[in-house]
Each structure stands twice: as C-alpha cells, then as structure tokens.
Amino acid sequence: MLAEYRHGLDPRVFPLGEKWILREEKSVASARRFVRDTATDWNVVAHVPEIAELLVSELVANAIAHNTAGVSRASAIRVTVGREKNLMTVDVHDSSTRIPRMRRAARLGTSGRGLGVVQALSHDWGWTLNPYGNSVWLQILAWP
Numbered sequence: 422m423l424a425e426y427r428h429g430l431d432p433r434v435f436p437l438g439e440k441w442i443l444r445e446e447k448s449v450a451s452a453r454r455f456v457r458d459t460a461t462d463w464n465v466v467a468h469v470p471e472i473a474e475l476l477v478s479e480l481v482a483n484a485i486a487h488n489t490a491g492v493s494r495a496s497a498i499r500v501t502v503g504r505e506k507n508l509m510t511v512d513v514h515d516s517s518t519r520i521p522r523m524r525r526a527a528r529l530g531t532s533g534r535g536l537g538v539v540q541a542l543s544h545d546w547g548w549t550l551n552p553y554g555n556s557v558w559l560q561i562l563a564w565p
Contacts, residue, residue, distance in 0.1 A: 433505050437502045439502075440500045441497045443498075446485060449478050452477050453477060455500060463504070463509075466563055466565065473563075479535040480539065480557050484515040484517065487519055497515075508563060509563035511560075511561075512557075512558040520550070521536060521555075523540070544559075545559070546559040
C-alpha cells in the first residue's frame, strides 16, 4: 500500500509497549531490541520479530538523520508497539515536523532506501502529524 497521512493515533490500536530513546545513533540498537523483545513477548509469527527489528531501525535512523533545524539532537524519540486485530503497529514519534517521503537512491548511494524497505516489508505504513511533531508508523501481519 502507499503511505498515507492519518490525523491522530488510531484508537483501535491496543498498546503493547512504549520506549523513549535519545536522538543519537547508538539509540537505534536500543529501539531494535525493544521492538524485537515486545514482538517475541506477544507471541507473534516466527519471522515478525526480525522484520520489525529491521523496520524500526530504518524509522529511528530516519528520525535521527532527517532532523529539522531547531530540533535538539538530544531530544527524545518515542517508539510505541501496539496491536490492531492481527496487525502489529510500530510507531516512531519525534519532534520534527518534516513529512517523510520516499527518495530514489543513487545506484551506489549509501542512503535513500529506508522507506522503500519499510514499504516492501510492511503490510502498511504512513505518518501522522500533530502539534508536537510527527509519527511514522508501520504495520506487520503478526498473528494468524
């Protein structure tokens, strides 16, 4: 599916866990562990923890790399994991107001593929803007 804009967090999503991390490169590993462990604790299908771990690392790395002017590098990023029926939702919220967009990576480029990976491996993804920043979310089919 194509990414879409949603106004506000979907109330049908049951929260499974939340973690705040600093906007620092070393925090990507912490977000990966949190999402993998939460997925495992909630008995998702076998391949989902690894996919969720990869995809959250893309979203958190983007939140760190695509920092807008005036947003402190030390500001926090919130990672939330939830469940809506058979879908696991991962939401990465930061104080940036930059809308995420797909980029075409140069053939030998080292960046520009993250959201393409998210689109290819998730059931759905999109973003939500609010007065405090934005959330980029993804969903993975996680329960039969």
